[in-house]
Amino acid sequence: MPDLAAGLLATGSGGLVGLVLGLVGGGGSILAVPLLVYVVGVASPYIAIGTSAAAVSASALGNLMTHWRLGNVKWRCAVVFATAGVVGAFAGAAVAKAIDGDKLLALFGVVMIVVGAIMLRRRGTGGNPDVRLTTETARELLPLLVGIGFGVGLFSGFFGIGGGFLIVPGLMLATGMPLSHAIGTSLVAVAAFGAATAVSYAISGLIDGWLAGLFILGGLVGGFLGTGLSKALATRKQILGTVFASLVIVVGIYIVTRGVLALTGTA
Template identity: 65%
Template sequence: MPIHFADIATVLSGSAVGFILALVGGGGSILAVPLLVYGVGVASPHVAIGTSAIAVAISALANVMAHWRAGNVRWPCAIVFSLAGIAGAFAGAGVAKQLDGEKLLILFGLLMIVIGALMLKKRAGRGDPAIRLTATTARQLMPMLVGTGFAVGLLAGFFGIGGGFLIVPGLMLATGMPLITAIGTSLVAVVAFGASTAASYAMSGLIDWQLAGLFIAGGLLGGLAGIVTGRLIGSQDKALRSAFAGIVILAGGYVCLRGALPLL
C-alpha cells in the first residue's frame, strides 16, 4: 500500500501534539484541529474536530493511570464533574455541527488566543490537598462541580478539544483542590469530554478513522519523545511553557485570519 504525503503529515502532526502534551503538561490538543486542517489538509473543519476529539481522549487515557498511581485523582469529584461535562459536551458538539465551518474556525482561533494568554498567567499550586467529595461536603461541592463541569464540557464539545486548560482551573475553582491534584483529576474529564464529543461526531459520520489512527500513533511516539526531553531540560519547563503559549497565540491569530478571508 503506497504511503501518501497526508499520512506522513498526520503522523508528524500527531507527534507534535503528543510531544507538547508530554513536555508542558497539557495544551497540545488545542493545536490538533489547526494541524489537521492546515497541515494535513482536511477539507472539513467538522471532520478535523471529530477526528481530533477521539485522538485527544485516547492520549489522555494513556496519562490517567500514571496520575492515579501517584494519588492525584479524586475520583468522586472527577465522576461528578465528568458526567455534567458529558451533557455539556454533547450540547456543544450539537451546536457546533450546525455552524458554518469557516465561522467555527474563527471562534476556535479566538479560543486559542484566550487559552494562550491564560497559559502565560502564573498558576498557584496552593489548595487543600485533603479535599474530598463526601456526604458532608456534597452540599457545598456538588453545585459547583455540576455547574462548572457543564460549562467546561460545553466549550470542549463545541470546539472538539480535551479542555485540559479549562478543566484544571475549573476544578480548582469548584473544589479548592491544589494544582497537581486538579491536573490528575482533570484527565478523567478530558477522556470523558473527548469521547462524548467524538461519539457525537461519529454518529454524524464526521470522523476519519484512518486519519485518527495515524494521528494517535504519532501522538504516542511524540509523547515518548516529550517525556525524555522533559527529563533533560528539567528546570527550563517554565520558559518552555511561556514559549508554547506564544505559539498558541500566534497560531490562533493565523486561524482567525484564514477563517475570516473567505468571508471578506
C-alpha cells in the same frame, strides 16, 4: 484510508502534539485541529474537530494511568465533573455542527488567542490535597462541580478539544485541590469530553478513523519523548510554557485571519 503523505503528516502532527503535552502539560491538544486542517489537509473543519476529539480522548486515557498510579486522581470529584461535562459536550457538539465551517474555524482561532493569554499567566500550586467529595462536603462541592463541569464540557464539545486548560483551573476553583491533583483528575474529564464529542461526530459520519489512529500513534511516541525531555529541561519549564503559549496565540491569529479572509471572499 489516507494516502502515504497524509498518513505521515497525521502521525507527525500527532507526535508534535504529544511532544508538547509531554513538555509543558495541558493545553497541547488545542493544536490538533489546526494541524489536521492546515498541515494534514483535512478539508472539512467538522471532520478535523471530530477526529481531533477521538485522538485527544485516547491520549488522555493513556496519560490517566500514570497519574492514577501516582495517586493524583480524585475519582469522586472526577466522575461528577465529567458526567456533567459530557452532557455539556453533547450539547456543544450539536450546536457546532449547525454553524458554518469557516465561522467555526474563525471562532476556534479566537479561542486559541484567549487560551494562549491565559496560559501566559502563572498558575499557583497551593491547595488542599486532602479534599474529598463526601456526604459532609457534598452540599458545598456538588453545585460547583456540576455547574463548572457542564460549562467546560459545553465549550469542549463545541470546539472538539480536550479542554484541559479550563478543566484544571475549573477543578481547582470547584474543590480547592492542588494543581498536581487537578491535572491528574482532569484527565478523566478530558477523556470523557473527547469521547462524547467524538461519538456525536461519528454518528454524523464526521470522523476519519484512519487519521485518528495515526494521530494517536504519533501522540504516544511524541508523549514518551516529551516526558523524557521534560525531566531533562525541568529547570526551564516556565520558559517552555511561555514559548508554547506564544505559539498558540500566533497560530490563533493566523486562523482568525484565514477565517476572516474566507468569510469576506478575499482569501
